[in-house]
Amino acid sequence: MSSRILVVEDEMPIRDMLVFALEQKGYYTLEAETYGEALDKITEPYPDLILLDWMLPGGSGIQLAKRLKQSEFTRDIPIIMLTARGEEEDKIRGLEVGADDYMTKPFSPKELLARIRAVMRRAAPTSVEEMIQVQGLKLDPVSHRVTANEDGLDMGPTEFKLLHFFMSHPERVYSREQLLDHVWGTNVYVEDRTVDVHIRRLRKAISAHGHDKMIQTVRGAGYRFSAKV
Amino acid sequence: MSSRILVVEDEMPIRDMLVFALEQKGYYTLEAETYGEALDKITEPYPDLILLDWMLPGGSGIQLAKRLKQSEFTRDIPIIMLTARGEEEDKIRGLEVGADDYMTKPFSPKELLARIRAVMRRAAPTSVEEMIQVQGLKLDPVSHRVTANEDGLDMGPTEFKLLHFFMSHPERVYSREQLLDHVWGTNVYVEDRTVDVHIRRLRKAISAHGHDKMIQTVRGAGYRFSAKV
DNA sequence: CAACAATGTCACATAACTGTCACATTTAAA
DNA sequence: TTTAAATGTGACAGTTATGTGACATTGTTG
Numbered sequence: 001m002s003s004r005i006l007v008v009e010d011e012m013p014i015r016d017m018l019v020f021a022l023e024q025k026g027y028y029t030l031e032a033e034t035y036g037e038a039l040d041k042i043t044e045p046y047p048d049l050i051l052l053d054w055m056l057p058g059g060s061g062i063q064l065a066k067r068l069k070q071s072e073f074t075r076d077i078p079i080i081m082l083t084a085r086g087e088e089e090d091k092i093r094g095l096e097v098g099a100d101d102y103m104t105k106p107f108s109p110k111e112l113l114a115r116i117r118a119v120m121r122r123a124a125p126t127s128v129e130e131m132i133q134v135q136g137l138k139l140d141p142v143s144h145r146v147t148a149n150e151d152g153l154d155m156g157p158t159e160f161k162l163l164h165f166f167m168s169h170p171e172r173v174y175s176r177e178q179l180l181d182h183v184w185g186t187n188v189y190v191e192d193r194t195v196d197v198h199i200r201r202l203r204k205a206i207s208a209h210g211h212d213k214m215i216q217t218v219r220g221a222g223y224r225f226s227a228k229v
Numbered sequence: 230m231s232s233r234i235l236v237v238e239d240e241m242p243i244r245d246m247l248v249f250a251l252e253q254k255g256y257y258t259l260e261a262e263t264y265g266e267a268l269d270k271i272t273e274p275y276p277d278l279i280l281l282d283w284m285l286p287g288g289s290g291i292q293l294a295k296r297l298k299q300s301e302f303t304r305d306i307p308i309i310m311l312t313a314r315g316e317e318e319d320k321i322r323g324l325e326v327g328a329d330d331y332m333t334k335p336f337s338p339k340e341l342l343a344r345i346r347a348v349m350r351r352a353a354p355t356s357v358e359e360m361i362q363v364q365g366l367k368l369d370p371v372s373h374r375v376t377a378n379e380d381g382l383d384m385g386p387t388e389f390k391l392l393h394f395f396m397s398h399p400e401r402v403y404s405r406e407q408l409l410d411h412v413w414g415t416n417v418y419v420e421d422r423t424v425d426v427h428i429r430r431l432r433k434a435i436s437a438h439g440h441d442k443m444i445q446t447v448r449g450a451g452y453r454f455s456a457k458v
Numbered sequence: 459c460a461a462c463a464a465t466g467t468c469a470c471a472t473a474a475c476t477g478t479c480a481c482a483t484t485t486a487a488a
Numbered sequence: 489t490t491t492a493a494a495t496g497t498g499a500c501a502g503t504t505a506t507g508t509g510a511c512a513t514t515g516t517t518g
Contacts, residue, residue: 101340114418117406143455144402144447152457156475157449193495194477200497219485219494385464423466425506430464448474448505 003120006030006047008038008064009082010056018051021109027116035060042068046077049120052099054083065099078119132167134227137211139167148209155205158183158198163206166215166225175222199223232349235259235276237267237293238311239285247280250338256345264293271297275306278349283312283331307348311336330414361396363456366440368396377438384434387412387427392435395444395454404451428452 005022009015010033019029030047032038035056041047050068054061065081068074081102100119103112129141136149139160146153146163155163161183174182176192184190203212216224234251238244239262248258259276261267264285270276279297283290290310297303307329329348332341361368365378370393375382384392390412403411405421413419432441445453 099337101337110418117410117418142402143400143453144450158476190477193479196495197477197497200495217495387465419466420468422468422506426466426508428506429508446506 003048004028004030004045005116006032006038006041006050008032008050008056008061009053010034011053014053014082017109018112021112025113035064038064042074042077046074048077049116050077050079052079052081054081054102080115080119132164134167134170134214134225135211136209137167137206137214139164146206148206148211151208153205153208155202159202159205162198162202166223170225170227173218173221173224178222195223232277233257233259233274234345235261235267235270235279237261237279237285237290238282239263240282243282243311246338247341250341251345254342264290267293271303271306275303277306278345279306279308281308281310283310309344309348361393363396363399363443363454364440365438366396366435366443368393375435377435377440380437382434382437384431388431388434391427391431395452399454399456402447402450402453407451424452 005027007015007018007022007029009018009031015031015033019031022029030041032041038050038052042050052061052065056064061081065079068077068079078100081099083102083104101115103115131138131140131142133139138147139145141164144160146155146160162179165179165183176195179195180188180190180192199215203215206212206214213229214225214227216226218224234256236244236247236251236258238247238260244260244262248260251258259270261270267279267281271279281290281294285293294308294310297306297308309329310331312331330344332344359370361370367376368374368389373389375384375389375392391408394408394412405424408424409417409419409421428444432444435441435443442458443454443456445455447453
């Protein structure tokens with residue numbers, strides 16, 4: 001959920017305002033003042049969106065956008081360009097280059113957030129989320145439900161994600177660290193043993209019809225989800 | 230697939246640009262400069278979407294939208310209104326009247342096309358306005374009424390739209406942001422938590438016969454409408 | 459113009475979830 | 489069998505998400 005937004009803007013007061021508004025809303029921000037600095041920040045992991053001041057010294061904002069839209073890896077990063085009132089030519093050039101939206105300064109934080117939401121939704125991949133079933137255990141990512149032989153099961157968000165991951169990758173052992181990466185996300189630091197606790201909670205949640213046996217401990221290696229006993 | 234789009238815009242350069250961009254993309258276009266001319270074009274077969282300049286001479290853009298949204302036959306034609314920057318009042322009036330989206334001039338063809346797709350996708354399944362019933366709960370989109378086991382229920386416009394959306398898409402979790410997009414509309418920015426409050430109001434409104442349990446909280450994900458407990 | 463209804467936001471209350479620990483139990487090797 | 493390591497398990501305290509009432513604002517209706 002917490003997306004990363006790169007703010008490329010040379011005027012500090014404006015940049016600060018943007019960063020403040022974004023972080024307020026839970027976005028993770030990156031900042032750059034110049035063309036070069038921006039390029040440095042545009043590497044793995046790529047930001048999810050770029051707010052780009054069109055009037056960078058030397059007009060390099062346009063160049064940056066052009067460059068990004070040409071590279072296969074950065075082509076799909078949405079760009080919202082920030083222009084000053086009356087710079088019509090820039091708008092036109094910007095849109096030619098492929099900016100996804102633009103805003104004229106000054107603008108309200110509300111408008112900014114609305115556009116970010118719109119642009120990111122447009123860019124969001126519409127992954128096909130299908131129902132997963134293994135024996136009597138069904139998990140439906142769309143309705144966010146898990147059932148065991150038609151009985152609804154209750155579990156916390158983390159247990160749901162964990163089960164989702166397991167059911168998507170059955171018959172395979174994952175170490176605690178791997179599970180942390182896949183389920184909790186990278187760059188989150190929690191103890192390895194925390195996985196054990198959630199495994200315990202998940203097992204309890206699906207134990208009603210004996211499905212807890214599907215989550216197997218592989219001593220010294222990790223855990224495995226398997227239909228086989 | 231070739232949808233028919235009516236462009237109502239009095240300034241020729243802009244109209245030409247729009248028509249060009251649309252035909253480029255394979256849409257079939259109709260053009261109108263004035264209120265009266267537009268009405269002439271809005272007959273069988275009805276256009277699938279209307280791009281409506283809000284600033285038609287005499288402010289008649291708004292009147293046209295209002296008129297269209299009042300007639301049973303044209304109510305469901307999606308309208309994207311085109312406003313000049315800063316005409317905040319118009320935006321607000323436009324959304325009240327029932328415009329489905331708006332764009333501020335000048336805008337990119339890319340954005341325009343994206344919104345057209347979005348609006349049409351959203352409007353497509355709504356074309357048939359049928360009574361929806363889930364267990365004892367009935368919602369009639371035509372008369373704008375909701376009943377629980379024959380008892381009439383009272384609720385605000387937003388709650389009605391919310392319930393309408395939920396009942397049209399049961400068994401599916403929607404995040405607060407998605408609900409904002411679908412119920413409040415794109416381009417409106419309100420706090421995520423506002424959804425919670427309206428959920429609360431809606432639950433209260435339908436709680437008389439225990440129907441409030443149909444709106445379920447999915448912690449960390451959003452809300453879901455479902456007949457199942 | 460006054461009374462009323464609807465909206466969006468807050469602040470606070472409540473409920474649910476998290477990560478960690480300490481201790482119990484199991485396992486495998488010595 | 490003994491022993492050390494690995495895993496299971498219950499409890500708990502902090503954190504976060506959601507529920508809820510109140511309020512200012514705005515538009516609507518009479």
